[in-house]
Amino acid sequence: MKLFQTLLDRRRFLQSSAVVGATAGAVGVTGLTGLAQAPQARAQTPRGETVVTKSICAQCPARCGIDVYTTDGRVHAIYGDTGNPIANGKLCPKGHLGSYFLYDPDRFKGPMKRTNPEKGRDEDPGFVPISWDEALDMVAERLNGLRERGESHRFAHFYGRGWGASDAGLYGDFGKLYGTPNSAIGHASMCAEGSKRAKRATDGNDSYNSYDYRNTNYLLIMGASFLEAFRPYNNVMQMWGHMRSKSPKTRVTCVDVRMNPTMAAADRALYIKPGTDGAFALAVAHVILTEALWDKEFVGDFYQASRRFVSGESIPEDSFEENWVHGLTEWWNQELKDRTPEWAEAITSIPARHIRQTAIEFGSTRPAVALFERGPTGHTNGTYNGMAIHALNALVGSLFAKGGLGYQMGVPYGDLPVSADDYLDDYARDGAWKDQPRIDMAGTERWPMTSHMMQETGPNHLAGDPYKLDTAMFFYTNPIWTAPDPKVWEEAFKDVFIIDTSPFPGETAMYADLILPDSTYLERLQDSPTYPFEGWPMTALRVPAVEPIYDTRHFGDILIGIGKRLNGPAGEYYRALDSVENVLRHRAAGFADNPGDNGVNDFESWKEKGVWYKKPYHWRLDRGRFYEWGGLDYDLQMSPEEVKAKLFKTPSGKFEFKSGFLEEHAAYIETEMGIPRERVGLIQWVEPQHSGGDGDLYFVTPKTPLHAEGRGANVPHNIAIHQPIVGGRDTVYLEVHPRTAQERGIRNGDRVRITSDLGSIEAECRFVAGHRPDTLVLPFEFGHWAQGRWAKGRGPGHSGEITANVSDPISGLASYYTGKVRLERA
Incomplete structure (x- = not known):
């Protein structure tokens, strides 16, 4: 019955529709009976002018360009900027959340000082508002006093996400002029420093890779959370759609310890025992060589065509002619010849047949890229794991090749209005602070190959080794919560004068003696050179969508404000530097001789377009030869000396399977890791040392x-x-x-x-x-x-x-x- 009634109702509806159509054509809709007349359309009540501001997202390191919509002075929408090559008019799920940060009811409203001398989780700081002049005077008085006592090294800057010349880019000159080795200590050692150091050890570039995803035919993704958190995340998702729909479709093998979106979307998902990624990569390299799948034009070949790599068998030292690699024979003989898939299966728990099949696919599908992040490197053997994975890119000739990977080029910024070297006094040049190590001991005999060791600061201060800090200033980092074993920091920093610049009341802020709140990213003028992306240089500009809604300031202007109050030539330098806007106007002057592809050639056009970029990437590997862009094509063949200076910045000027960088620190590695001194340079399998006691x-x-x-x-x-x-x-x-x-x-x-x-x-x-x-x-x-x-x-x-x-x-x-x-x- 219900079915019959439904069919009947549908028939009547169609009949009525036919009558309406016929009658409307004859007399117009208003002449119909039984149909309600549509109400008169009325314009929406005017709400004021809507302004679209070009800016940059700050929800992750990707630095996507955004269009911020503001009406009646209030931000109400954020979309991807169609003119920004990273965003291409798109944003990831968190890119639209900027207004939550801007209008967060808990954010700091202005500078404040602490009134409760006790510090701890359950202690109310007792913050009271103060003026900016009072706050900056307090900091300057403290820093000037330390300098007068010859203790300027006891002041430290700490930062997390440094964006560019207008914030973290100011740190180096501040430390040089004031006189501290601790300006600044970055969070890279708690982020992704492992991948950078693996590249430094093998191809000489202490940096993250850029990728030519559009032309890649195979991705081997190891612990990189590619579809969750790999930089630049928004663009990575766009490229995923391209790679998986182009012809030929990019094939993907994902190696990880857990199910995640990348594993679910890959062609092959391989579950690996944590910390054993290096063993897997060595076995893949073993198969690539035994199956003769390596790129002979890049790597080299045997002098005799009849020779080959055979499992378990060494090759004569003089039997292989290396081209753009160093140490392959020694690597094979001392490490790789025994690293079979069966050997790796026992360590990684990945079946040997899957390792072998992955190796054959990776070695025979060109171009192919192996990429990784904290999954493999977040262990005590992390650098060796990363080196083993990166070696696969060398074996298949993907470095600087079409569809392969390279490194991000720098931006041709103009000079600052003044040079810090012209404002150094005797203390800055030769003061006792120069004999002091950094508080985190990075770059010392304790950590000789590191650039930053932020996680060591709390324990070192608590022990008074190498000394006690007096004052610490934090920008875009919250180590009292983010550092491993953060309770040590909670105890350590009870007797340090803490200056926190976060807009938000994080754990480090609760220990602060002084709050100097930064503006949120929708209120800042700030540059942001891109890293890493497609290699060619690019820098975006963060332009305020609204004036600061509270009494906050851009961190760069806070730092300059402190600098202006320093005694001696340092104060003169910062008064000449003046402001962040002045810094950026001078930096943008470099675009006059290097206009961007979108016409940006000065500060005003940079603000208008939101981004400066200049294609293409300058270098290309093609059939075993390196070429530089000549203006119309890659037609300038590079000499070995040019390759060493610009691309492979290793001692040999080649990709090193036996690392000269590690050999320079052989004694240290032997002591710390138990690796025989003569072997430390080899890419090799090293067992991870797991913490956690008797955990299972x-x-x-x-x-x-x-x-x-x-x-x-x-x-x-x-x-x-x-x-x-x-x-x-x-x-x-x-x-x-x-x-x-x-x-x-x-x-x-x-x-x-x-x-x-x-x-x-x-x-x-x-x-x-x-x-x-x-x-x-x-x-x-x-x-x-x-x-x-x-x-x-x-x-x-x-x-x-x-x-x-x-x-x-x-x-x-x-x-x-x-x-x-x-x-x-x-």
Whole structure:
């Protein structure tokens, strides 16, 4: 009956529609009976002029160009900038959240000083408002006093995301003029320094790679969270769509310890035992050589055509003619000849047949790229793991090749209006501060190959080794929460005068004696050179969409304001430097002789377009020869000397399977890692040293697409959709393989306790059958005891509190992924 009535109603509707169409054509709609007349259209009430401002997102390191829509002085929409080559009019899920940061009710409204001398989690700082002049005078008085006492080294700058010449780019001159080795200590050792050091050791470039995804036919992704957090994330997702729909489609093999969006979307997903990525890569390299799949024009070949690489057999030292590589024969004889897929299976738990098939595909599909990040490098053997993976790019000739990988070119900025070298006094040139090491001991005999060791600062200060800090200033970093074993920092920094510049009330801010709040990214004038992207130079400009809605200032202007108050020539320098806008106008003057492809040639056009860039990438490997861009084509063949100066910046001027950089530190590596001195330079398998005491499960804390630079925990929209695998609502769940949980009597949804030798935290369990049974996954974002009303006290417990402060001896990267824990019902 219901079916018949439905058909009847549909028939009547069609009949009525036919009558309406016929009648409307004859007399117009107004002549119909039985149909209501449409109300008269009325214009929307005017709301004022809408202004679109070109700017840059700050939700992650990607630096996507954005169009910020402001009406009646209020930001109400953010979209990708169609003129920005990274964004291409698109944004990732977190790119639209900028207004949450701008209008965060918990953000600092102006400078404040602490009135409660006691510091700790349960201590109210007792902040009271002060003026900017009073705040900057306080800082200057403190710094001038330290300098007068010959203790300027006891002042340190710490920073996280440095954007460009207008903020972190000012640090070097400040340290040189004032006189401290601690300007500045960056967070790279708690971020991704391992991948950079692996490149430094093999091809001489201490940097992140750029990638030509459009022309890549094979991706081997190892622990990189490619579709979650790999930079630049927004553009990576765009390129994924291109790679997976072009012809031939880019084939993808993903190697990781857990199920994630990249693993789910790949052609092959291989689950690897944490910390064993180097063994897998060595076995892949072994097969590429034994199957004669290496790029002979780049790598070289045997002098005799009949010779070949055979498993377990050495080759004569003089039998192979190397082209753009160094140490291949020694690498094969001393390390690689025995690294078969069967050997790697016993270490990685990946079946040998899958390793062999991956190697054959990677070696026979050109161009191919192997990329990695913190998954392989977040262990005590991280640099060697990264070197082994990067060696695959050399074996198949992908470095600087079409469809391969290169390095980001610098931006041709103009000079500053003044030179710091002209304002050095005797103390700056030869003061006692020059005999002092950095507080983190980076670059010393303790950590000779590192650039930054921020995670060591808290413990070093607490021990008074090499000395005690007096004053510390923080920009875009919150190490009292983000550092491994952060409770050490909580104790250490009780007697340090802390200056925090975050707009938000993070944990470090709760220890602050002085709050000098930076403006949010929608209120700043700030440059941002791109890294890494497609290689050619690019820099975007962050233009204020609104004037600061509170009494806040751009960090660069805060630093210049302090500098103006320093005694002696340093103060004169900063008064001449004047402001961030003056800095950027002078930097943009460099575009006059190097106009961008979009016509940007000065500061005003940079503001208008939002970005300066200039294509193409300058270098290209083609059939074993290197060429430089001549203006119309890659037609300038490069000499070996030019290749060494511009591309392979190693001692040999080639890609090194035996690293000269590591050999320079052979004694240190032998002592710290137990590797015989004569072998330290070889790319090799090194066992990771796992922390965590008697733990029986690996504990990894990945970043997700909604990580938002560590500030997403106080964004309600972010909280609701944070965890991609199991959802997440008001918390982040601990992802556990069902078998692992059931063996311990744990049910889905149970409250559980995770314990290492540092202590315990609690979380709510969620079953994820796609993970390795021996690996627990707790996405990194929550567990704050400060940061704002939505973040504070939100479960689960903070993963850092059970993560030991252990680092790779070579890169200094904190081993966030190498801890082991125990799991039980709470």
